[in-house]
Structure formats: structure tokens, C-alpha cells
Amino acid sequence: MNHLPPLITDLALILGAAAAITLLFRKLKQPLVLGYIIAGILVSPNFTLFPTILEVHNVQVWAEIGVIFLLFSLGLEFSFKKLVHVGGSSSVAATAEAVGMSVIGYATGQLLGWSFMDSIFLGALLAISSTTIIIKAIDELNLKKKKFATLVFGILIVEDIIAIAILVLLSTFTTTKQVVSIDTFISILKLAFFLILWFITGIFFIPSLLKKASNILNDEILLIVSIAMCLLMVFLTTQAGFSPALGAFVMGSLLAETTKAETIEHLVRPVKDLFGAIFFVSVGMLINLGMMAEYIGPILLITGVCILGKILTTGFGAFISGNTLKVSIQTGMSLAQIGEFSFIIAALGNSLKVTSEFLYPTIVAVSGITTFTTPYLIRASTPLFNWIEKNLPERLKTSLAKYSSEAVTLTSVSDWQKVIKEFLINLILFSVIIIAIIYLSAYYVLPWVGIYLDDSFGPVAASALTLLLMAPFLWGLTVRNEQTDSFARIFAQQKYKGPIWLMRGIKLSLALFFIIFLLSRFFSFAIALYAAVLMATLFSILRKKIQTLYDALEKRFISNLNDKELQEELKAMELQAGKRNAALAPWDAHLTTFDILPESAVIGKTLGELRWREQIGINIAMIKRGRLTITIPKKDDCIFPGDKLYIICTDVQEKKMNAILRPDKKLLESQKDIQVELEKFTIMHDSPFVNKTISESGIRKNATALVVGIERNGKRILNPESTTVLEVGDLVWIVEEKS
Known part of the structure; x- marks a missing residue:
């Protein structure tokens, strides 16, 4: 009998349970993350009703890989430039939430009589909201275009970097056992140093590498290269003393600045889904239902603290940064939950053996409850604002509105x-x-x-x-x-x-x-x-040579940094031109493209000379010439080899355009065997060219030849003018066609 390794048996059990439960959760329109956690409970050693996992240690290794790919995917959606562009309002609100909930979480832990370390981790666990759950809830409620949604997405971007900082600081804190210490300060400086260094070197090298290899990068190779880069950065960050999650996130954010970001994100998603599922199943495996029942009181208390605390801290941060009371309330109620980052932080405490066994299942239960309440809280935010506004004193309402308007005043930078x-x-x-x-x-x-x-x-x-x-x-x-x-x-x-x-x-x-x-x-x-x-x-x-070298380095860095945005702008212009002209398109017309071959007869002619609109009835929406895009071209615009024409036409008109732009086959075939040769002849006394100019001789017209030189009395005349008179004894050099 063949022996099957326990790892394969465990993997089959994990994925089988995950598949069955997630199908049910998809049918019930519930978050799949909760389905994975429940699947983990069912296959864990703590639940003996069904077959259980044999080698928990191996599953934990798979789960660590899952964390790496979750953070890598999160980095691909992040990018450092987004962090700069989200604005001060998002940064203030995110910081207020993180600091406020850390303090509230720590105080709650102490109130429950928990240890100092459990209380610290509880504060960290409550500090970060769930990106996945919030985006899904807002999308399903069709609220993505609302003002508060833009602020929420900005806060989530800032929270990503705060979460990474929390992971690093907690790792340091567990060794020093002091909230404020020299080691903590050194860790912050070290983190800042490596983030800056990785950003600069990554932007300088990675986009250039992908660009040079673009002609050989198919989907398979790009996936392998991306994962290799991710794991290499994981190794480097681990060597530098940071968590593997930081390395995965940093490499994802670096690749997010390249033109291949969307393709990489699409290719990595199935890998992330697979290992992410194993991670969330492993989260469920660590839950002890008996312990959860024992701690039902703290679970309900922490759930209430999480929801109410996040509404107050995030709402306060949003308001003091210049948003209206309505937007602030909507923002606070949208972020009132915890999710995947809390699981990762809890897993860190569990792996370092610094937190109690009850903390993990407690936080998973809180996450499950707040995940269910999120859509209802978002829906209730507007009615709650209406009620508050109705019952607020008029004087207070006026003061709040005045503060919001004054907080958004523009300031000039000297x-x-x-x-x-x-x-x-x-x-x-x-x-x-x-x-x-x-x-x-x-x-x-x-x-x-x-x-x-x-x-x-x-x-x-x-x-x-x-x-x-x-x-x-x-x-x-x-x-x-x-x-x-x-x-x-x-x-x-x-x-x-x-x-x-x-x-x-x-x-x-x-x-x-x-x-x-x-x-x-x-x-x-x-x-x-x-x-x-x-x-x-x-x-x-040598300052001039050094400056030249520096300018070249900076030019390459800036080019790599802005290349993605440039490509996106070009795509947006193409799309905008297509939409603008599609609105003008007659009933059965459509937008199609034509490539101008070097042999085409229309090359060098203006649109006014070609008169396609008058003769055929088509509209030219755009001409793309390399990196140059000409939208709504004018009659004076000329056609060049390699141009891509975006034309609105019917099927019949498309056939006519193909016929016009197609090179003449007979002409091409007649040109196949034509060669040019350099020949010479002497002007004799009886030559018909004697005492005639080159143009009068008809050499070019009748013999299809070009006079390129004349030798006269030992002197050479190169490229003679057409008015040059041919004399007896001249040695004439011509270039002529030979079939």
C-alpha cells in the first residue's frame, strides 16, 4: 500500500472543509473569512465530531506563508504615492483611531484584570480596522461615490502603514517589556531607515528591470519573478530584524509603483486566496469553543468597546481634521470592526508566547460579531446623524458648522x-x-x-x-x-x-x-x-562630471516613479476620447483601430487632403503616435508611418478604410526585384546630351536615373545642380534602377 504523507491529508481536509463552508456562506451572502474560521474550528483538534488535523505544526508553516501573501497583496493595492495623496484629513483620523483605541483597549484589559502584556496586545488588536470587510460592505451598499467613502479609503491606506509599525514595535516591546525605551526608539529609527532605503533602491531598479525584460515576460514568468522578489524581501527584512510580514508588504508596495502592478495583482490573487484560506482556517483551529463560552462576558464587553470606541475616536479625528459632522459620523460607523490585521497581530503574540490562550479566540469572536454588524452600522449612520442634528441645540450646531468650514481653509506655503x-x-x-x-x-x-x-x-x-x-x-x-x-x-x-x-x-x-x-x-x-x-x-x-552623473540617476528614478501614472493618463485619454466620440457615433457605428503601414499610400498626406469624412463618412476620434496622443485631430494633421488611427465607422465603412489603407499588392510585387546600381558613361561628340542641362537631358525622366557626379578635366563635381550643362568628354556618374 502506498503511504500518503500526513501533510497532503491535512491539506485535503483543510481545503475540503473550507470549500464546503464557503459555498454555504456565499449562498447566505456572508463574509468568506468567517467561513474559513468556522472550517478551522470543525477540523481542529478541539472539535472531535469530524476528522481532525494530524500535524498542526505543518499547517502553521502554511499559515505563515498565507500571512506573507496576504501582506504582499495588500502592498500591491497600497503604494507609497497613495499615502502622500490621501491628505491630512485621513492621516489625522487614522492616527486618532489607532492611538485612541490602543489606550481604550489597554484600559479595558486592565479593567478585566488581564495581565499587562495581554492588555497591551488588546489595545493593538483594536487599533486597526478590516480593509477587506469595509471595502466589501461599502461596495455592496453602492456607497463608493459618497464623500465619506473617499475619506474611509484614505484612512484604510494610512492604517496599513500604522499596522506594519505596530507589528515592528510589538516585536521589540516583547523583548524589552517597556513601552518607552531606547530599544523602541532605535527600532523606530531602524524601521524608517530601511523603509526609505528599500523605497529608493526598489523604485530605481525594479521598474527598469521589468521594463527591460517586458518582451520576454509572459504571465508565468512574471508570477514567478514577483513571488521571488516577495520572498527575497521577506528574507532581507528578517535578516534586518523585522517581521516577514513587513518584507512582503514593502515589496508589494514597490511593485505597485510599476506599470505591471495590475497584471501582478491579477496573477498573485489565486495564490493569495489559496494560502490566505489556509491562514484563516489555522485561525479557526486555535479557537477553543469551551474557552469562548467561558469568556462570553469579556467578548461582549470588548465588542461593545470596539464598536463604540471606534465610532467616537474615528469620528472625532475626522471632525477635527475639517470634515462635517455627518461625514464624521458616517466614517466612524464604517470603521467599527476588526479583521485580518488583528488576526496577524494575535498570531504574533501567540507565536512569541507572550499572550494568554484565551486572547486569540476572544478576538476572533469579537471580529466575527463586528463583521456582521458593519453593514447595519453603515446603513444606520445617516439616520443617526439626522436624529443628532434634530436634537442638537441650534447654537452648538452653528459652532460645529463654523469649525468645519474654518478647518478647511486653504493655506499658502511660503x-x-x-x-x-x-x-x-x-x-x-x-x-x-x-x-x-x-x-x-x-x-x-x-x-x-x-x-x-x-x-x-x-x-x-x-x-x-x-x-x-x-x-x-x-x-x-x-x-x-x-x-x-x-x-x-x-x-x-x-x-x-x-x-x-x-x-x-x-x-x-x-x-x-x-x-x-x-x-x-x-x-x-x-x-x-x-x-x-x-x-x-x-x-x-570634478563637480560638473559628478553633477552629470547625479542628474542621470535622478532622471531615471523620477522616470520610474512616474511611469505608471503616465501610462494611466494615456489610457485615460484614450478612453475619454473613445467615450466622447462614441456619443457622436451613428446607430450601428463602432470604434475601431487601424495601423498605418510604412508602405501605405496615405502617408504624408493631411486629413484635409484625404477627405475621408466627406467621401466615406467616418470620424477620426484619435491618432496615437508612439507616446504622443492627438485627440480629435484637425484637417492639417498629417498621417505618418506607424500611426494608430481610432476611427468611428460602420462595418461597410470599415471595409472601405481597409481597402484604402492596404498597400497596393501589384506595386509591392513589382518592387521586390528592383535594385539600384552606380553606373558611369562618357559624353561623346555625337551624344544627344551635349550642351544640354541635366534637367533638359531627360536622364531622370526617361532613364529613371539620378546624376550624382560629373568628372570634368580631372575635377569632380558632386551632386551637380540640375542647371549644370553637360560637355563633351564629361564622365557622368548615375544611380539607376535594375530589375
């Missing part, structure tokens, strides 16, 4: 504020890059160079190579922000001269510090100091 902002951003970004280069040099470049060179030349070669890599970024640190219009305007004002020279001193001092710090790793401090002065002089001499 040139000095812009210069300060650019100075700080430059200082942070370039310092991160330079520190990373120094670190790589000390721990990787020097040992590698030491293999091939002796101790006397190794440090010299390593330091020289490192300084070469640092050069463009040292230039960026010291000069980059002084090339803006705002800086030029500020520098022209006498009162800002002192602060500007102070900033210059800070930048130059920091640059010298980095050089001295690097060289002191290889040589004595005295040698490093002299070498730093020498390097500063050398940089000053």
Missing part, C-alpha cells in the same frame, strides 16, 4: 517653508543612501577586495570604490536643493542669507563627516582627515 522642507528631505534621503553605501562597503566590499588584494592595497581599493559610489549622492546632499526656483528667490533676499549659509554649513559638515567616517574605517583618523580635505578638493574640480 518659499522659505519650501526651502526648509526640501532641505530636510534632501538631508534625510541622501544620508540614508550614503550610510547604506558605507555599511555595504565595510561588511561586503572590503572582505571581497581582501580576497584578491593584499592588506596594503585592499583598504585603498575598497575606500576608492566606495567614494566613487558615494560621489553623486554627496553632490546631491550638498547642492541638490539649491537648484530650485524657491531657493533662488529666497537667496536674493538679504534677511535669509544667514540661515542659508547655516544650512550650507550643516550640509558640508555632514558630507565631510561621512567621508571621514568612511576613511577612518580603513585608515587612521589623521590620514582620514587629510584624505577628506583632498577628496573635497577633488569633488570641487
Whole structure:
């Protein structure tokens, strides 16, 4: 008899139970996540009515992979640029919710008599709302276009990054056992450093790599490459001391900035669904129904605290950031639940053995209840606002409305504020890059160079190579922000001269510090100091070449960063042009495209000359020429090889256009064997060309030849004018067709 590994048996049991339960939940129109959790309860060792899992440890490994792909997919939907664009209102509301619920959760845990660590984790578990459940609920209620929905989506984006920070801080906190400590502060700085470094290097390399390999990237290869990048980043973050979830999220957010983001998201979704299902089933497996029944009181209390606390904290944050009372109430009631991130945080506490056994099933039960209540709370938000507005005193209503309107007033940013902002951003970004280069040099470049060179030349070669890599970024640190219009305007004002020279001193001092710090790793401090002065002089001499190198690096980075948005704008323009002209299309007309071949007879002609609209009755909606898009072209616009024409026409008109644009087959066939050759002949006394100009001779017209040169009395006339007179004894060079 063949032996079947227990892992396969367990996987069959997990997926079989998940499939059966989720089919039922889909029929009942309930969240599938709850179905997976119930499936986990049914196959867990705690529930003996059905067959149970044999090797729980292996399932936990699969579940960890599930967390990685869940966070990777979340990162693909995130992107760092979205975080910048969501605005201050979303950031304030999300921060108010996270901080407020952390405090309320901790206080609730202490009130219940729980341990310090359980209370801390309860606060973290209640701090983040469920992205999946909220988006699904708002979509099903057809509220995506409402003002509060836009604010909710912005809050969820900010919450994603807050959740990642919570995971990192909790990992540090469990070792130090102190809320505020030097280790916690170092962890925050370390997290910020690596996030900035990964963002810069990722945007610089990944889009370029995908773009260069685009001609060989099919769906299969792209999926493998994406997952490989994800797992590589998971490895790097783990080596750096962070959780695997952070690495998966960061790589997802980096790939989200590429033009392949939508394709990758589509390809990864089935993998995410599979491993995500196993993760949520594993969540259910850890639930002890007996323990849940024992803790029914705390479950109901925490559920009430979660719903009421999130309504108040999120609503308050939304209101103080300038939103109306109605939008604030709707926002608070939309975010009153917990979900997948809470499961991941609870799993972290469970894996680190720092939380009690009852916390996991308690939080899963709270999530289940709040998931069911979410759609009803969203529906009830407007009636609740109407009731509050009706019963509020008129004076208070006026004060609230006045605050909301004043909070949204636009503020202008002065040139000095812009210069300060650019100075700080430059200082942070370039310092991160330079520190990373120094670190790589000390721990990787020097040992590698030491293999091939002796101790006397190794440090010299390593330091020289490192300084070469640092050069463009040292230039960026010291000069980059002084090339803006705002800086030029500020520098022209006498009162800002002192602060500007102070900033210059800070930048130059920091640059010298980095050089001295690097060289002191290889040589004595005295040698490093002299070498730093020498390097500063050398940089000053070679500043133009260094600037050129830096400009090329920055241009590539900006191009990669904006490439996705550029492609989306082009698609939007195409779609807009199609919609605009489709509205003008007659009954059976449709929008179709025609590619202009290089052999087409229409090349070089204007639309006015071709008169297609008058003669055939078609409308040209758009001409796409490489990256250039011409919407609603005019009669003076010309047709070029490679153009793509977007034309509104009927089926009959489409056939006529195909006939017009198709190259003449007979002409193409007649051209197949034609060759051109360089020939020469001498003008004799009896030649008919004697004393005639080239144009009068008819050489071009009658012989289909072109006169390219004349040799006369030992002198050569290249490309003679058509008015040149042919004389006896001339040696005439011509180019003619040969069939």
C-alpha cells in the first residue's frame, strides 16, 4: 500500500472543509473569512465530531506563508504615492483611531484584570480596522461615490502603514517589556531607515528591470519573478530584524509603483486566496469553543468597546481634521470592526508566547460579531446623524458648522517653508543612501577586495570604490536643493542669507563627516582627515562630471516613479476620447483601430487632403503616435508611418478604410526585384546630351536615373545642380534602377 504523507491529508481536509463552508456562506451572502474560521474550528483538534488535523505544526508553516501573501497583496493595492495623496484629513483620523483605541483597549484589559502584556496586545488588536470587510460592505451598499467613502479609503491606506509599525514595535516591546525605551526608539529609527532605503533602491531598479525584460515576460514568468522578489524581501527584512510580514508588504508596495502592478495583482490573487484560506482556517483551529463560552462576558464587553470606541475616536479625528459632522459620523460607523490585521497581530503574540490562550479566540469572536454588524452600522449612520442634528441645540450646531468650514481653509506655503522642507528631505534621503553605501562597503566590499588584494592595497581599493559610489549622492546632499526656483528667490533676499549659509554649513559638515567616517574605517583618523580635505578638493574640480552623473540617476528614478501614472493618463485619454466620440457615433457605428503601414499610400498626406469624412463618412476620434496622443485631430494633421488611427465607422465603412489603407499588392510585387546600381558613361561628340542641362537631358525622366557626379578635366563635381550643362568628354556618374 502506498503511504500518503500526513501533510497532503491535512491539506485535503483543510481545503475540503473550507470549500464546503464557503459555498454555504456565499449562498447566505456572508463574509468568506468567517467561513474559513468556522472550517478551522470543525477540523481542529478541539472539535472531535469530524476528522481532525494530524500535524498542526505543518499547517502553521502554511499559515505563515498565507500571512506573507496576504501582506504582499495588500502592498500591491497600497503604494507609497497613495499615502502622500490621501491628505491630512485621513492621516489625522487614522492616527486618532489607532492611538485612541490602543489606550481604550489597554484600559479595558486592565479593567478585566488581564495581565499587562495581554492588555497591551488588546489595545493593538483594536487599533486597526478590516480593509477587506469595509471595502466589501461599502461596495455592496453602492456607497463608493459618497464623500465619506473617499475619506474611509484614505484612512484604510494610512492604517496599513500604522499596522506594519505596530507589528515592528510589538516585536521589540516583547523583548524589552517597556513601552518607552531606547530599544523602541532605535527600532523606530531602524524601521524608517530601511523603509526609505528599500523605497529608493526598489523604485530605481525594479521598474527598469521589468521594463527591460517586458518582451520576454509572459504571465508565468512574471508570477514567478514577483513571488521571488516577495520572498527575497521577506528574507532581507528578517535578516534586518523585522517581521516577514513587513518584507512582503514593502515589496508589494514597490511593485505597485510599476506599470505591471495590475497584471501582478491579477496573477498573485489565486495564490493569495489559496494560502490566505489556509491562514484563516489555522485561525479557526486555535479557537477553543469551551474557552469562548467561558469568556462570553469579556467578548461582549470588548465588542461593545470596539464598536463604540471606534465610532467616537474615528469620528472625532475626522471632525477635527475639517470634515462635517455627518461625514464624521458616517466614517466612524464604517470603521467599527476588526479583521485580518488583528488576526496577524494575535498570531504574533501567540507565536512569541507572550499572550494568554484565551486572547486569540476572544478576538476572533469579537471580529466575527463586528463583521456582521458593519453593514447595519453603515446603513444606520445617516439616520443617526439626522436624529443628532434634530436634537442638537441650534447654537452648538452653528459652532460645529463654523469649525468645519474654518478647518478647511486653504493655506499658502511660503518659499522659505519650501526651502526648509526640501532641505530636510534632501538631508534625510541622501544620508540614508550614503550610510547604506558605507555599511555595504565595510561588511561586503572590503572582505571581497581582501580576497584578491593584499592588506596594503585592499583598504585603498575598497575606500576608492566606495567614494566613487558615494560621489553623486554627496553632490546631491550638498547642492541638490539649491537648484530650485524657491531657493533662488529666497537667496536674493538679504534677511535669509544667514540661515542659508547655516544650512550650507550643516550640509558640508555632514558630507565631510561621512567621508571621514568612511576613511577612518580603513585608515587612521589623521590620514582620514587629510584624505577628506583632498577628496573635497577633488569633488570641487570634478563637480560638473559628478553633477552629470547625479542628474542621470535622478532622471531615471523620477522616470520610474512616474511611469505608471503616465501610462494611466494615456489610457485615460484614450478612453475619454473613445467615450466622447462614441456619443457622436451613428446607430450601428463602432470604434475601431487601424495601423498605418510604412508602405501605405496615405502617408504624408493631411486629413484635409484625404477627405475621408466627406467621401466615406467616418470620424477620426484619435491618432496615437508612439507616446504622443492627438485627440480629435484637425484637417492639417498629417498621417505618418506607424500611426494608430481610432476611427468611428460602420462595418461597410470599415471595409472601405481597409481597402484604402492596404498597400497596393501589384506595386509591392513589382518592387521586390528592383535594385539600384552606380553606373558611369562618357559624353561623346555625337551624344544627344551635349550642351544640354541635366534637367533638359531627360536622364531622370526617361532613364529613371539620378546624376550624382560629373568628372570634368580631372575635377569632380558632386551632386551637380540640375542647371549644370553637360560637355563633351564629361564622365557622368548615375544611380539607376535594375530589375
